[in-house]
Amino acid sequence: ETGVTQSPTxxxxxxxxxxxxxxxxxxxxxxxxxxxxALGQGPQFIFQYYREEExxxxxxxxxxxxxxxxxxxxxxxxxxxxxxxSALYLCASYSAASSSGANVLTFGAGSRLTVL
Amino acid sequence: xxxxxxxxxxxxTEGAIVQINCTYQTSGFNGLFWYxxxxxxxxxFLSYNVLDGLEEKGRFSSFLSRSKGYSYLLLKxxxxxxxxxxxxxxxxxxxxxxxxxxxxxxxxx
Numbered sequence: 001e002t003g004v005t006q007s008p009t010x011x012x013x014x015x016x017x018x019x020x021x022x023x024x025x026x027x028x029x030x031x032x033x034x035x036x037x038a039l040g041q042g043p044q045f046i047f048q049y050y051r052e053e054e055x056x057x058x059x060x061x062x063x064x065x066x067x068x069x070x071x072x073x074x075x076x077x078x079x080x081x082x083x084x085x086s087a088l089y090l091c092a093s094y095s096a097a098s099s100s101g102a103n104v105l106t107f108g109a110g111s112r113l114t115v116l
Numbered sequence: 117x118x119x120x121x122x123x124x125x126x127x128x129t130e131g132a133i134v135q136i137n138c139t140y141q142t143s144g145f146n147g148l149f150w151y152x153x154x155x156x157x158x159x160x161f162l163s164y165n166v167l168d169g170l171e172e173k174g175r176f177s178s179f180l181s182r183s184k185g186y187s188y189l190l191l192k193x194x195x196x197x198x199x200x201x202x203x204x205x206x207x208x209x210x211x212x213x214x215x216x217x218x219x220x221x222x223x224x225x
Binding site: 040041042043044045048056090104105106107108109110112 | 120149156159161164205212213215216217
């Protein structure tokens with residue numbers, strides 16, 4: 001149990017559809033990041049939210065959008081799905097500092113999206 | 117540009133030692149992370165280095181040389197459960213993580 005929960009764990013959509021992925025993190029974790037991880041690749045940063053505002057974005061088109069709510073939950077929305085959007089989508093928040101002093105990014109188990 | 121390079125795949129024998137190398141180029145530098153990811157699961161934190169030298173944590177150690185833009189993860193007394201992908205990630209000046217593609221480690225009996 002990492003303290004970051006994602007839903008759904010798996011889902012299948014068809015090209016052109018829209019999808020909403022959800023994430024909840026522990027109270028006090030007011031920064032949430034979303035990543036896309038294609039098979040055999042490292043995570044690619046989509047965007048980050050801090051206190052309900054987007055404060056960082058990777059190289060993803062506007063059809064990738066997000067929300068963060070006051071209760072620390074978050075959503076990733078993807079419109080007009082394309083085949084290449086098939087990937088594992090990871091939500092992450094910063095947990096307490098490690099023994100080395102760094103804030104450690106803690107991931108949820110991910111939502112595996114398949115676009116047909 | 118920013119880049120993290122690590123080998124795609126490595127094979128080692130149960131009980132042995134393996135070293136996974138990572139070179140990085142980031143805009144500024146605020147530390148280097150190693151994560152472990154089993155197939156179908158989320159990455160889990162292994163280590164963080166921000167100063168030069170070796171950080172030891174049980175069977176796993178991580179080394180950093182900032183002047184060379186180089187890190188390695190050392191795994192000792194390999195166990196079959198260590199079969200996983202190992203991700204190297206650099207923290208840039210904006211505190212964004214730049215990820216490598218991961219090294220798939222295969223452990224053979």
